[in-house]
Amino acid sequence: MAVSRRNFLRGAAAGGAAAACAAAVTEPAAARENLQMPPKAVGLLYDSTLCVGCKACVAACRDANGLAPEFTTDEKIWDTAVDISGKTITVIKLYTDGTAKHKDQEKDGFAFMKRSCLHCVDPSCVSVCPVSAMTKDPETGIVSHEPADCIGCRYCVVACPFGVPQFEFDKAFPKLLKCEMCKHRQAEGKIPACAEVCPTGATLFGPMTALKAEADRRTSTAPGVPTDYMRKTVDSTDVHERPNAAYVKHTYGTTEVGGTQMLLLSGVPFEKMGYPALRERSYASEAETIQEGIYGGFVAPMALFAGLLFMARKNTKNHGEEE
Amino acid sequence: MSKAAPLGGPFITRTTVITAILTLIMAALLLYRLVFGLGAVTNLSNGYGFGLWIAYDVFISTAFACGGYSMAILVYIFNKGEFHPLVRPALLASAFGYSLGGISIMFDIGRYWNAWHLFLPWWANTTSIMLEVACCIGAYCCVLWIEFAPVIAERWGTPAIRKFLTKIAFIPIAVGCLLPTMHQSSLGSLLIPAGYLVHPLWQTNLLPVLALSSAICMGYAIVIFEGSLVTEAYHRPSEAHMLGKISKLIVGLLVFYLAVRWVNLAYAGKLGLVLTSGKYSFFFIMENVLFVLPVILLASQRNRVNPQILFVAAVSMLLAGAFYRLDLVLIAYGRPGWHYFPSIGEIMITVGFVALEILGYIVCVRLFPVLSSHHPAKDSNSVRRAPRVAATTNK
Ligand code: SF4
Ligand code: SF4
Ligand code: SF4
Numbered sequence: 001m002a003v004s005r006r007n008f009l010r011g012a013a014a015g016g017a018a019a020a021c022a023a024a025v026t027e028p029a030a031a032r033e034n035l036q037m038p039p040k041a042v043g044l045l046y047d048s049t050l051c052v053g054c055k056a057c058v059a060a061c062r063d064a065n066g067l068a069p070e071f072t073t074d075e076k077i078w079d080t081a082v083d084i085s086g087k088t089i090t091v092i093k094l095y096t097d098g099t100a101k102h103k104d105q106e107k108d109g110f111a112f113m114k115r116s117c118l119h120c121v122d123p124s125c126v127s128v129c130p131v132s133a134m135t136k137d138p139e140t141g142i143v144s145h146e147p148a149d150c151i152g153c154r155y156c157v158v159a160c161p162f163g164v165p166q167f168e169f170d171k172a173f174p175k176l177l178k179c180e181m182c183k184h185r186q187a188e189g190k191i192p193a194c195a196e197v198c199p200t201g202a203t204l205f206g207p208m209t210a211l212k213a214e215a216d217r218r219t220s221t222a223p224g225v226p227t228d229y230m231r232k233t234v235d236s237t238d239v240h241e242r243p244n245a246a247y248v249k250h251t252y253g254t255t256e257v258g259g260t261q262m263l264l265l266s267g268v269p270f271e272k273m274g275y276p277a278l279r280e281r282s283y284a285s286e287a288e289t290i291q292e293g294i295y296g297g298f299v300a301p302m303a304l305f306a307g308l309l310f311m312a313r314k315n316t317k318n319h320g321e322e323e
Numbered sequence: 324m325s326k327a328a329p330l331g332g333p334f335i336t337r338t339t340v341i342t343a344i345l346t347l348i349m350a351a352l353l354l355y356r357l358v359f360g361l362g363a364v365t366n367l368s369n370g371y372g373f374g375l376w377i378a379y380d381v382f383i384s385t386a387f388a389c390g391g392y393s394m395a396i397l398v399y400i401f402n403k404g405e406f407h408p409l410v411r412p413a414l415l416a417s418a419f420g421y422s423l424g425g426i427s428i429m430f431d432i433g434r435y436w437n438a439w440h441l442f443l444p445w446w447a448n449t450t451s452i453m454l455e456v457a458c459c460i461g462a463y464c465c466v467l468w469i470e471f472a473p474v475i476a477e478r479w480g481t482p483a484i485r486k487f488l489t490k491i492a493f494i495p496i497a498v499g500c501l502l503p504t505m506h507q508s509s510l511g512s513l514l515i516p517a518g519y520l521v522h523p524l525w526q527t528n529l530l531p532v533l534a535l536s537s538a539i540c541m542g543y544a545i546v547i548f549e550g551s552l553v554t555e556a557y558h559r560p561s562e563a564h565m566l567g568k569i570s571k572l573i574v575g576l577l578v579f580y581l582a583v584r585w586v587n588l589a590y591a592g593k594l595g596l597v598l599t600s601g602k603y604s605f606f607f608i609m610e611n612v613l614f615v616l617p618v619i620l621l622a623s624q625r626n627r628v629n630p631q632i633l634f635v636a637a638v639s640m641l642l643a644g645a646f647y648r649l650d651l652v653l654i655a656y657g658r659p660g661w662h663y664f665p666s667i668g669e670i671m672i673t674v675g676f677v678a679l680e681i682l683g684y685i686v687c688v689r690l691f692p693v694l695s696s697h698h699p700a701k702d703s704n705s706v707r708r709a710p711r712v713a714a715t716t717n718k
């Protein structure tokens with residue numbers, strides 16, 4: 001009898017392990033879907049074709065966030081941040097090709113591109129942070145980082161699809177830096193500094209629904225048609241007119257990894273500007289589905305544990321004392 | 324079988340002196356890291372947030388330290404009491420491997436003064452795979468030393484303490500079988516959120532299954548590896564007959580691992596990538612050759628009782644598992660435009676941790692009853708015939 005019971009429990013233990021494996025193999029019925037954009041989400045729309053590369057936003061961002069200019073050359077006569085870093089939240093990068101004589105042209109052209117946090121709708125950084133130092137505001141959707149909570153494990157650095165979180169490797173007591181959409185300014189009723197100073201309206205702030213509609217308007221208007229462009233905010237009356245640009249017919253951030261709250265428009269394909277083509281399913285949702293499948297309600301681990309306890313008790317009794 | 328006994332002998336030997344020196348170098352470098360920051364000692368960057376310490380000290384070293392786990396499953400769950408003499412040395416090596424892995428994480432995380440946030444519920448982010456891994460490894464370090472406590476008590480404890488520890492031993496044993504099952508699989512899952520940043524030859528939702536099965540294999544391989552070394556170094560009777568039987572398990576598990584990995588690749592239509600991925604192809608193929616080699620070497624019973632072949636197969640298995648993890652974390656993972664190769668400082672710190680592990684192991688086997696002096700092998704023939712003999716004379 002003991003034997004059959006033992007076999008039964010051994011089976012149970014093995015079953016628990018097998019269940020865990022199976023969960024990882026086949027996606028459980030209750031797959032965690034991509035998170036949805038909060039209804040009152042706010043964000044930024046960056047239009048590369050409007051950007052003149054003046055970097056007013058970079059300076060304004062420094063001022064708004066108490067960051068000194070960053071130097072990468074010996075002579076400190078120019079802010080030479082080449083990318084976002086532990087000292088820099090946003091940069092404007094330059095794309096060039098061939099003779100680089102024509103703006104917003106893929107061949108023989110040049111174009112600018114903003115780099116800063118995209119405030120993903122379903123952010124990997126929030127999903128992976130072990131100590132909840134990365135959070136997404138349920139109302140506005142702003143993705144924030146709280147240094148007081150952070151342990152500096154850099155899992156977010158590894159997992160972010162866009163390489164956004166920047167860790168201060170050069171400090172004994174380092175922090176992590178990323179754009180928080182100037183939430184401290186928004187709390188005072190102001191808009192993000194980069195949108196406020198932008199002279200051409202290349203960076204616009206506003207509700208996501210309005211930003212998306214504005215992006216659609218631009219990409220669906222034929223190139224060359226005189227079009228109004230607002231500055232600072234999407235509903236602003238401060239507008240200027242110019243011929244509509246020849247846009248890539250896609251707004252980056254509408255589908256990528258489940259959507260982002262910074263939308264990008266460009267005349268040059270996004271892959272060339274450092275924004276890779278990404279699928280729609282968020283990586284966070286996929287990883288969480290697998291973990292949930294294995295650990296959901298802690299059922300499989302507990303079943304496994306019960307089996308292990310029984311077998312270990314039985315078998316230590318059998319030969320534990322004889323040694 | 325006869326009792327385990329302290330090995331005794333001198334503490335100052337060439338090995339202990341060298342390992343002690345390497346440990347001191349590591350200590351100095353760690354101090355330097357604390358004063359000047361991670362960047363002063365490592366080549367870590369915001370393109371490669373995880374470096375050698377995560378790849379080796381966490382992924383590889385804890386898999387090497389799966390000997391205690393793998394043997395506990397065999398002896399206590401599948402009731403193969405004959406392997407009991409191998410449990411203690413394996414447990415000790417595991418206790419060191421995991422503890423040092425845990426300690427090295429504390430130097431790796433940038434804001435270590437906040438590390439305790441990991442263990443308090445109001446900071447916990449339950450979707451974080453790292454949280455699961457960290458808590459599990461932390462708990463397992465404690466469990467390993469509890470599992471080892473009876474050994475210490477045998478030398479220094481009172482009879483009452485010994486009896487009590489033996490009686491409740493099944494609890495830490497069961498926990499000690501559960502926790503590695505959880506975190507060794509989750510260590511694989513750790514890279515799933517990185518998505519496209521991990522090369523498709525490695526990125527798969529089956530990472531937890533592959534990581535766990537290869538870790539258990541590495542556990543058995545390390546038992547064979549250590550068993551062979553200890554036999555050699557301390558001129559102890561050969562354990563080839565027992566190790567040979569364990570090696571059979573490795574073959575089975577490896578066939579499972581390889582089947583899962585290749586069927587998964589085929590199913591996902593990624594087989595073409597095996598040959599067309601440049602440097603990734605090179606690492607992938609090298610890894611797989613190392614995985615297949617032990618299967619071939621250990622396929623026949625004759626080879627399984629040959630100590631030399633056993634040793635080679637175990638080493639191949641360990642290298643395979645190690646490269647699988649190294650490739651996953653440092654090579655398959657990569658951000659376009661970034662490069663990483665560990666600095667001398669990073670390497671010396673990892674070497675120092677390994678040295679400390681060896682040093683601690685030596686001190687412990689000399690001090691505590693870890694190694695058992697069973698089946699004295701009088702001539703080499705008895706070793707060859709041992710498998711059948713062992714089965715009948717056990718106990
Ligand atoms: S871009 Fe990166 S840091 Fe920003 S929300 Fe998305 S995952 Fe997080
Ligand atoms: S580095 Fe900080 S914010 Fe990023 S995952 Fe680790 S604890 Fe969270
Ligand atoms: S929103 Fe604020 S913090 Fe973010 S890039 Fe713009 S100015 Fe910088």
